[in-house]
Amino acid sequence: MMARAVTNPEPVLKARGLVKSFGRVVAMDGADFDLMPGEILAVIGDNGAGKSTMISALAGAVRPDAGEIFLGGEKVAFHSPMDARSQGIETVFQGLALAPALTIVDNLFLGREYRVPGLRGGLFRLLDRARMREEARKHLSDLGLMTIQNIDQVVETLSGGQRQGVAVARACAFGSKVVILDEPTAALGVKESRKVLDLIRDVRDRGIAIVLISHNMPHVFEIADRVHIHRLGRRVAVVRPSEMTMSDAVAIMTGAMEPPAGQPAD
Amino acid sequence: MASNDLPQFATHDTRLSRRVINVLHGNPTIIPLFVLVLGLAVFSSVVGQRFFHPFNLSLVLQQVTIIGTVALAQTLIILTAGIDLSVGAIVVLSSVAMGRLAMDHDVPPGLALALGIAVGSGCGALNGFFVTMIRLPPFIVTLGTWSVFNALIQFWSGGETIRQQEIEAAAPILQWTGESLRMGAARLTIGSLLMLLLAGLLWYVLNRTAYGRHIYAVGNDPNAARLSGIGTRKVLFTVYLTAGAICGFAGWLLIGRIGAISPLGGAMTNLDSITAVVIGGTSLFGGRGSIIGTLIGALIVGFFRNGLALAGLDVLWQEFTIGFLIIIAVSFDQWLRRIST
Numbered sequence: 001m002m003a004r005a006v007t008n009p010e011p012v013l014k015a016r017g018l019v020k021s022f023g024r025v026v027a028m029d030g031a032d033f034d035l036m037p038g039e040i041l042a043v044i045g046d047n048g049a050g051k052s053t054m055i056s057a058l059a060g061a062v063r064p065d066a067g068e069i070f071l072g073g074e075k076v077a078f079h080s081p082m083d084a085r086s087q088g089i090e091t092v093f094q095g096l097a098l099a100p101a102l103t104i105v106d107n108l109f110l111g112r113e114y115r116v117p118g119l120r121g122g123l124f125r126l127l128d129r130a131r132m133r134e135e136a137r138k139h140l141s142d143l144g145l146m147t148i149q150n151i152d153q154v155v156e157t158l159s160g161g162q163r164q165g166v167a168v169a170r171a172c173a174f175g176s177k178v179v180i181l182d183e184p185t186a187a188l189g190v191k192e193s194r195k196v197l198d199l200i201r202d203v204r205d206r207g208i209a210i211v212l213i214s215h216n217m218p219h220v221f222e223i224a225d226r227v228h229i230h231r232l233g234r235r236v237a238v239v240r241p242s243e244m245t246m247s248d249a250v251a252i253m254t255g256a257m258e259p260p261a262g263q264p265a266d
Numbered sequence: 267m268a269s270n271d272l273p274q275f276a277t278h279d280t281r282l283s284r285r286v287i288n289v290l291h292g293n294p295t296i297i298p299l300f301v302l303v304l305g306l307a308v309f310s311s312v313v314g315q316r317f318f319h320p321f322n323l324s325l326v327l328q329q330v331t332i333i334g335t336v337a338l339a340q341t342l343i344i345l346t347a348g349i350d351l352s353v354g355a356i357v358v359l360s361s362v363a364m365g366r367l368a369m370d371h372d373v374p375p376g377l378a379l380a381l382g383i384a385v386g387s388g389c390g391a392l393n394g395f396f397v398t399m400i401r402l403p404p405f406i407v408t409l410g411t412w413s414v415f416n417a418l419i420q421f422w423s424g425g426e427t428i429r430q431q432e433i434e435a436a437a438p439i440l441q442w443t444g445e446s447l448r449m450g451a452a453r454l455t456i457g458s459l460l461m462l463l464l465a466g467l468l469w470y471v472l473n474r475t476a477y478g479r480h481i482y483a484v485g486n487d488p489n490a491a492r493l494s495g496i497g498t499r500k501v502l503f504t505v506y507l508t509a510g511a512i513c514g515f516a517g518w519l520l521i522g523r524i525g526a527i528s529p530l531g532g533a534m535t536n537l538d539s540i541t542a543v544v545i546g547g548t549s550l551f552g553g554r555g556s557i558i559g560t561l562i563g564a565l566i567v568g569f570f571r572n573g574l575a576l577a578g579l580d581v582l583w584q585e586f587t588i589g590f591l592i593i594i595a596v597s598f599d600q601w602l603r604r605i606s607t
Binding site (some may be wrong): 099100219 | 458474482486
């Protein structure tokens with residue numbers, strides 16, 4: 001751990017010793033976390049390993065009982081998901097958090113709409129629809145999502161993959177530093193999963209660090225730069241997909257195999 | 267960009283049915299508009315010239331003014347996936363408040379008017395409080411407050427009507443909304459104009475401001491709205507408050523329409539307002555619908571009643587037809603929601 005801290009740049013998002021218990025259930029038991037700039041970090045762990053609690057803490061949805069979170073080297077304390085978001089951590093929740101009856105543009109800007117400058121925006125609260133549509137279009141075509149025909153289309157008429165695309169586009173639209181994706185391919189077919197994986201790579205290549213929570217090992221091993229393995233409320237290993245087989249990673253995750261020596265087990 | 271336009275269309279589902287569905291999704295007022303036009307065509311062919319006579323058209327507009335205004339308030343509530351069963355009682359309570367304050371307490375008429383609208387707003391705020399702070403279902407809350415407000419109406423009015431002449435002498439401003447502007451044979455009341463003005467204002471708020479989009483989002487998917495940083499409870503509360511204020515305003519229009527102030531005034535207003543909203547294509551499940559749809563819905567109710575009456579049918583057939591229209595409208599909404607997922 002020390003060696004890497006010297007050779008590598010500062011993590012974008014870092015956590016040390018996170019603890020959280022719900023009644024008698026200890027969901028996080030001294031969990032550590034490191035996300036490096038420009039990487040895709042997959043987080044895997046068995047059900048109940050406490051990875052969602054850790055992710056929720058990083059996204060501001062859960063307040064840890066103890067431990068520290070650092071964003072860009074500075075200590076932060078999030079009081080709500082809004083808080084985390086305003087500091088550059090965007091989360092795409094599994095339920096997507098899109099309003100299906102609203103249009104793509106409405107959804108992209110929901111909760112942070114632009115108003116026209118001057119009196120019309122100030123006093124009459126007039127939305128700057130032209131600017132939002134233009135930015136939405138630019139943004140979607142940057143991400144190669146312009147197969148979506150019409151940005152005034154309501155979201156429920158889109159396919160599952162397209163919806164995921166809109167949600168991801170929204171997450172990385174507002175100068176975010178970190179995007180957390182919770183099971184982005186869980187509900188998708190093979191072809192659509194492929195597109196979403198490509199999209200995730202695109203986002204990474206634009207310099208945004210990505211946390212990917214997934215149960216789909218082939219997907220994890222295909223696109224992750226590093227894999228964070230979570231077990232019993234803490235990180236037990238961080239491995240590179242090129243240096244470990246999928247079955248060994250699963251064995252560590254389930255406790256059937258000891259984590260490799262020299263790993264940050266704390 | 268240009269290269270993105272046509273070729274990729276091929277990857278989409280281009281079947282006519284899917285395209286029609288997409289159009290209906292984007293423009294939910296198409297169906298009610300179609301029903302209105304169809305109704306007008308049928309009635310004019312059955313009834314003849316009389317139906318399209320400017321006097322008759324303006325009469326229908328007068329008849330739907332109160333229902334239309336209350337339906338505008340109801341639209342806001344239903345867009346948030348709520349329902350307000352107390353609107354009719356708020357309208358009457360506000361009008362009683364205006365009358366009693368001006369008559370019994372010598373409050374200056376203009377102030378009495380403002381206080382009456384404030385009473386309506388207070389009623390709305392009470393509904394909003396129970397829905398957002400105590401988190402009770404709107405149906406239950408407004409069923410309860412409907413009863414409470416009705417009791418207050420009886421208490422404050424003593425069950426008595428304030429007669430037209432008394433109001434005319436003491437507080438003519440309360441009847442101002444009933445005055446009409448003559449345009450040829452048509453007679454447009456101030457009340458009808460105010461309703462249209464209010465509809466325009468609400469259209470602007472719903473479609474051109476962030477607050478309006480948030481109302482849709484809260485009704486469509488409260489979780490998504492919350493995760494997007496929208497203060498869902500604040501939106502809900504202000505919607506109930508606004509609806510109460512609009513009902514108070516409708517109380518003023520009611521005095522203009524009937525001249526007197528009766529504690530038995532708007533008995534039908536509750537269901538009629540919901541009818542207009544639903545026929546106008548707004549979904550009872552929230553997040554879907556429009557102000558224009560509601561205006562069309564109110565006009566459909568008005569024109570069907572008027573047309574059937576002119577055609578010489580008994581009143582019971584008006585109710586019969588409106589009933590079927592409601593069921594058809596809701597079935598259509600259900601169908602549209604089902605095929606979209």
